[in-house]
Amino acid sequence: MSFITRGFSSRRGERDPRLPPGQSLVTDWPVLSAGPTPEVDPADWEFVVRTENGAHSWNWDELHALGVEDIITDIHCVTHWTKLEMPWRGVPLDKIWESVETEHDYVMAHSYGGYTTNVPVEHLLDGKSWIAFEADGAPLDPEHGGPARLLVPHLYFWKSAKWIRGLVTMPSDEAGFWEQNGYHLRGDPWLEERYW
Amino acid sequence: MTSRRPATWHVATVVDSRNETPTARRIELDVPTWPGNDAGSHVDVRLTAPDGYQATRSYSIGSAGEGTRIVLAVDEVPEGEVSPFLVHELRAGDQLELHGPLGAFFVWTPPPPAPGETPRPVQLIAGGSGVVPLYAMAAAHAESGDATQFRLLYSVRTPEDVFFRDELTALTVAEPALRLDIVYTRRAPPDWPTPPARVTRDRLQAAALPAASRPRVYVCGPTPFVEAVAGWLIDAGHRPGDVRTERFGGS
Numbered sequence: 001m002s003f004i005t006r007g008f009s010s011r012r013g014e015r016d017p018r019l020p021p022g023q024s025l026v027t028d029w030p031v032l033s034a035g036p037t038p039e040v041d042p043a044d045w046e047f048v049v050r051t052e053n054g055a056h057s058w059n060w061d062e063l064h065a066l067g068v069e070d071i072i073t074d075i076h077c078v079t080h081w082t083k084l085e086m087p088w089r090g091v092p093l094d095k096i097w098e099s100v101e102t103e104h105d106y107v108m109a110h111s112y113g114g115y116t117t118n119v120p121v122e123h124l125l126d127g128k129s130w131i132a133f134e135a136d137g138a139p140l141d142p143e144h145g146g147p148a149r150l151l152v153p154h155l156y157f158w159k160s161a162k163w164i165r166g167l168v169t170m171p172s173d174e175a176g177f178w179e180q181n182g183y184h185l186r187g188d189p190w191l192e193e194r195y196w
Numbered sequence: 197m198t199s200r201r202p203a204t205w206h207v208a209t210v211v212d213s214r215n216e217t218p219t220a221r222r223i224e225l226d227v228p229t230w231p232g233n234d235a236g237s238h239v240d241v242r243l244t245a246p247d248g249y250q251a252t253r254s255y256s257i258g259s260a261g262e263g264t265r266i267v268l269a270v271d272e273v274p275e276g277e278v279s280p281f282l283v284h285e286l287r288a289g290d291q292l293e294l295h296g297p298l299g300a301f302f303v304w305t306p307p308p309p310a311p312g313e314t315p316r317p318v319q320l321i322a323g324g325s326g327v328v329p330l331y332a333m334a335a336a337h338a339e340s341g342d343a344t345q346f347r348l349l350y351s352v353r354t355p356e357d358v359f360f361r362d363e364l365t366a367l368t369v370a371e372p373a374l375r376l377d378i379v380y381t382r383r384a385p386p387d388w389p390t391p392p393a394r395v396t397r398d399r400l401q402a403a404a405l406p407a408a409s410r411p412r413v414y415v416c417g418p419t420p421f422v423e424a425v426a427g428w429l430i431d432a433g434h435r436p437g438d439v440r441t442e443r444f445g446g447s
Contacts, residue, residue, distance in 0.1 A: 003207075003244060005292045007285045010249035022242075022252045024277065028446030031419040034301055036426035036436050080240070080252050113436055143423055181301040182203070195203050195298060 016084070018074055020189035023082040029136075030081055031143045034177065038113035038163050042147045047131060048166035051102035057166075058096070060147075063131060066095040071130060073153040075160070076189040090132030090151055093124045104169035108176060109150050112163040117176035118185070119152060119159055121169070128154060131164060156187040156194070201231045206294045211265065213287055217357045220271040220325060221283040227264050227294060235260035235336035236303035236329040236414065239268075239296035243278060253278040256329035256416070256442070257297065258360065260336040269359050271325035302414065302442045304333040306340040316412055317345035319405045321425055323395075323417020324352060329442065330416055331360045338370040345411075347375040349403045351395045351421065353382040377403040395421070397428045407433035416442040 016025065048057040058066070071088040107124065109117050123129070132151040133140060140146030145162025152159045158178045179185050184193040208225040216222040233239075237260075242252045259267040272283040286292075307315050318337070320330040327350055337346050352358050358378065367374040379399060380392045393399075405411040413429060415422050422443045429439050 003291070003293075004246050005243045006290050008243040008251075008281055009245045010247060015249065022250070024251060024253075026446070030446050031423075031443050033441060033443065035441055036430050036439050037423060038436065079254050143419065178301075182299050195295075 018084055019082050020076055021192050022194075023076055023080055023189065026081040026083055029083060029144065030077065030079070032077065032079060032158075033143070033162065034115065034181075035113065037142045038111075039142065040112045040147055040163055045147055046166075047096075047148070047164065049096065049100050049169075050166065051100060051169040052104060052171075053101045056099050063091055063096075063148075064133075066091050068133075069130065071132075071151070071153075073151075075153050075157050078156040078158055078183060078187070078194050082189075087136060088130070088132045088151055089134035090130030090148075092127060093129045093131070094127065096131070097125055100169075102169045104171050106170040106173045107167040108170055108174060109159075109161040109167055110165050111161045112165050115161055115163070115177050117150075117159050117161050118170075118174055118179060119150075119155070120173065120186075123152060123155065128152065132160075154188075156183070156189050158183060159187050201233065201297055203296050203298055204229075206230060206296070208266075208292055208294045210286055210288050210290045210292075216269050216359055217271070219283075219357075220269055220359065221286075222258075223268045223270060223282065223286065225266050225268065225294070227266060230264045230266060231297070232262040233257055233260055233266065233297035234300075234303040234305050235332040237297040237299045238329070239266070239294050239298060241268075241278065241282070242293040242295065243281065244293070251278050252295075254298070256332070258328045258332050260332045261339065269325065269328045302329065302416070302440050304336065304412075304414065306337070306342040307344065315342070315344040316410055317405050318347070319411040319413045320346070320348040321400075321404065321413065321415045321417075322348065322350045322352075323421035323425075324357070325359060326415075326417030326421070326442070326444070327352075327359050328416075330414060331364065333414065334367050334374045335363065338367050338372065338374065341372070343372055345375075345405070346372070347377070347403075347405055347411075349377045349379065349395070349400070351379045351381055351417070354380060355383070355385050379403070395425065397431075400425060400428050401432060404429075407435075410435075410438065413439045414441075415439065418445045419443045 042060045129152040150161040208227045212224040270282045273279045
């Protein structure tokens, strides 16, 4: 039902094919958080995966020891901005899942500060997600989720939970924080799964 | 959770567009299919060019309630793609597309009557154009007649940059009254008691409801402003879950 708004014209020339529908390029890095930025010291940081079979935890050094990868990826925020070819460093979820036994198909990611977001397990494995500590060549700033955040760049960026603290597996999909407050349960930017 | 209103695409017609500040425009839209919106929610505005090019941006709504008229107040982002068009080109009679209402978290709705329970006061803290959703909350509060105590701390560059000046002033004498504290950061009115300066930890402490009164706090503004204010609030004893934030721009 799209129609032309009088007087509006494209000022950006050719649209970059790496931009999902409804997205615009940014070069800075906007910050979106629902509340205050929690302070988390890497010395106290712990990452826990809890399943129907028990829990497994890693401290800062133990998680790094699983093997840190360099990643170059585009990120897409539901508020219509996309950042291209951003360098990150982090540990792939695949390495973490080598120690995890579960029949569950979904996880709820939990953050320091209380944020939650739900993700299907298949969207986390096979090189699709990381626990990331660095972006743009520097340790992650607290307002961008430091010391560590989940990185699931093929989904809208609210799925890449800042200040990640752990994952709890679930037999069925349940809504996390933004998913209860207006955002889509899955969040594929190429399908524009933004809102309820 | 608030009542869920269906977010869908709407066609909006500009009813009025006028200067709000030297850099911002107040745009009133008629949206016949609008389901109403809670105070503090936002909307996606989509513009389409003759060649099919589209650009979409999110804007807070400066109005609330059940009507089919909504108000946006758009500050121009220099070198921006959408806001300069909305500020300089858009005029009465033009049409654009909206998707909304959006957001069920950074909203305020009148608390349901709970016998024997003291309602929690509300502290609003705005930086610049971040006042738009907070003004909608303050107006909705006055409209509801709800007795909850409301305060707004508003950081703004100069007197000319104040959004909704007349409306905010009217709310300070409405019943129930909004307590309004403006902090001018670059230039204050001639008779102003304090010289222009940014909001600091001390000024926040002096002008905001104390943590002991357990206010619900809504903070909206540029990222550095919100980061600083939210950090001071936590240091002052406010619980993180009581502080809701909305940020714009990069860090």
